[in-house]
Amino acid sequence: MSDAARPLVSGGAAPRDTDTPEDLTPAQRDLARIWETPPGWGRLAAVNHTVLGRRFIVAAFVFFAIGGVLAMLIRAQLASPRSAFVGPELYNQIFTMHGTVMMFLFAIPMFEGLAIYLLPKMLGARDFAFPRLTAFGFWCYVLGGTILVAAMLLGIAPDSGWFMYTPLSSGRHSPGINADIWLLGVTFVEISAIAAAVEFTVSILKFRAPGMSLSRMPLFGWYVLVTAGMMLVGFPPLILGSVLLEAERVLDLPFFDPARGGDALLWQHLFWLFGHPEVYIIFLPAAGLVSTILPVLVRREILGYAAIVVSITVMGFLSFGLWVHHMFTVGIPHLAQAFFSAASVLVAIPTSVQIFLWIGTMMAGRPSFSVPMLYLVGFFVVFVCGGLTGVMLAIVPFDWQVHDTHFVVAHMHYVLVGGFIFPMLAAAYYYLPHVTGREPLYGVGKLAFWLIFVGFNLTFLIMHLTGLLGMPRRYASFPTGYGWDWPNLISSVGGFITTAGFALFAIDMLFQLRFGRRTKPDPWGAETLEWAMPLRPRAYAFASLPTVSSRTPLRDAPGLGAALERGEGHLATPRNRWQETLVVDMASGEPEHIAILPRPTILPLLTALAIAGIVLALLFKLFWLAPAAAAAMVVLLLLWSRDAGQRQDHGLLDAGRGLALPLHAEVARPASWWGVVFLLAADATAFASLVFGALFLWLVAPGWPGPEVVPLPPAKALALAAAVLAAAVAGRAAVAALRRSVPAAALALWAAAVAEAAALGLALWLMLADVPAPTSHASLAMTAAFLAFVALHAGIGAVLAALGVWRCVAGYVSVRRAADLRIGVLWHDYTAATALLSLVFLAALPWLVPLRSLARP
């Protein structure tokens, strides 16, 4: 890679505000018609990544504003001792919702929105792999967030802290629906996060420009790839924990009740298994933006591309070895604490590698103090301070001293505001011309920066002292005489200054949108593909798809944007009203096939509404309504498949520039196959968390051994094992039978559907008839949970197999178009594997439980 200072280049087409048909070539007019989002109510059917990315960003900013107002209420309350501004009940709701909104409804969705908007353009694709999934994720997020905020307006918001520790959040101590709103609402939003993680992983690995090998991929792609992988592994433990806690609250299954063999610490483990990686899930995409923006602003290619890739991969793993550092005070053996303490310190090294490489890049370049650069400097100062206090907190004796004090609050805000918000503000000014087609005017942005920077440090620097002076977190008021009065007042003044800065930023953005000058193409002289298009971007992003031969395609071909607009790339000529983009080999970027993406549809919204129906039915204890809403959800999900796939073989099709490729329906492993692989990886994490939970309770929880564990009836258990195995065999037989005929494959799929249905029935029968009184002890509740897991997967397997039969009959399946069947094989194999593991575990439980009596009390 050349170390030469980089030239200014211009990669895009001519500036414009809105297109008129005369501005476009005939091919572009066709593309615009094919890719457009319908106007009016049709906007609800949007599946386009540019539209949905913008919506995610706007929605996340609205939630950020709500979280900000809550922060001001907290600071107003704590501005003086013995404050009577709000009472403890309301204060509990305010600080719980502040944390919940900022973590779940602002930070994650904001990064998702930016990634959804930017990534396809950076990678040289017209859209993501699963546009309807993007839309579904958006609606789940907005509806889940709306439920949480509506609860707050009604005065019944969650009030047990954003980490919802049991037993405070259990039914006995939080009898209202406040905690249910958190558990169901946040789980609803987490569906959106899992959807995004699958979307990102498959799209980054497969939906890139030809020639964009992994070694040529923009660093932001690497950052989001690692982040998405972390989300697939990090979010399922919390989803499982939330389901178990909701089951405890609604069904009285005592997973977390120490009086009946449960353990409150199990919740903490499951929560922080998610919660600590969450910090890195928030930080890494923001760091990806730093790695993207900073080299452009300092006119120097980034130093150490490979070192950064290795560093973020290492961070992705190490961040899962830190979770117990939130639990140093709960009584874990010193040696175990040392493991987590060491990992917490070690993770600072790959973080520092990136920081030094960024500093080195700045030193080697020619920095100019534009507004985005100002925010990046703010990021360096604030985040490094947060990182240093993080290392302090990783040291066990220090953590014991400041645990649950305002020192931790200050540290957390330095990390999250420094590591996420400052880079996001830099990105907001940097990408403003891209999103709006308008250039920023700098004066207001600089003033906003100084207000935010000074206000933030005023608020949180002194809060370290407040914490060191012993002031605990989450107290609605504090007495005078401990030296806490002045630090709190200063923090409150700083908080309001920060808010003024954010308000100014919001006003600035609105004014730029309305009054900013029209931008020229690629105003920053960047060299990545997102700038190789007219601004604002059109729905199809690229009129034709580029071929990439380095990490800096716009340096290689300064006129690339205009050439692509002229149709000199791949897939320049639209056909059959198809939304086409290219799919490539994961590592090499060699083109593999053409993907036809789905058109706008209302189905994602309707499906999300059906899930909202389930959530609301459970919240208001309308248990008769929940199955109806679940049935509606299943029917709607089945309707998604109508527009997926092809009813005839097309063979090789022209992809432009002499390339001929098959359609996605005619390859062995299309994007949907990979999507199911990654979804099952997330599911396997949930299953592993369930196994961990059961073993944790067996080994650690009080009240074990409980009542005698009755083994499952061998005949029924063996029948269940035989059923899931038969389904797996039938699924594979369907693929083999397809070589003979489609009806033979359909017949095998019928057998799979019947076997899965039998497995569903047997698992439910075992759970209802052979697990005596699961509310009496956690061992029995866990047995029921394993059987419910098997029943759920067998049920989905039955529906999938039946859907496969319909698709065979309807003409979607042929010898060349066999992906449906291969996806079925994945599901049936996975269901069989987890069911057999569950049955082995449950068979071992009657022998395992008495062993507990040998353990030390």
Next chain:
Amino acid sequence: MSVRNLIAAGSAADLLLLCAGLVVWSSAFVALYAALSLGCAFGWDAVALGPVSLQRGILVGLWLAHLALIAALLVWLRRRAAPTEDPGRFLARATLWASVVALAVTAANYAPILGLSACL
């Protein structure tokens, strides 16, 4: 120029290898935390195994086994034919360095096994 000529060969397996050493680190974490918890619950620290306790013997054994696994991975990575063109060359170098880091992290992260009391 055809696209095929512009790009070098590569495979998704290289991407999985990038994570291999760190997966072993994760396996060590789970195995050591589980063995420590089991040992403390069932009193393995009170059972002598030569000069050390059964608890410490098992922990050191697990630790060394994982270190050996990463070392073997490193030897294999060094010996295999290194691709001369990207992306294979890039991924091979990144994999080697990620595995070196995994070895160092596995050595440092669990070194307290050698000194700290296990179940206090």
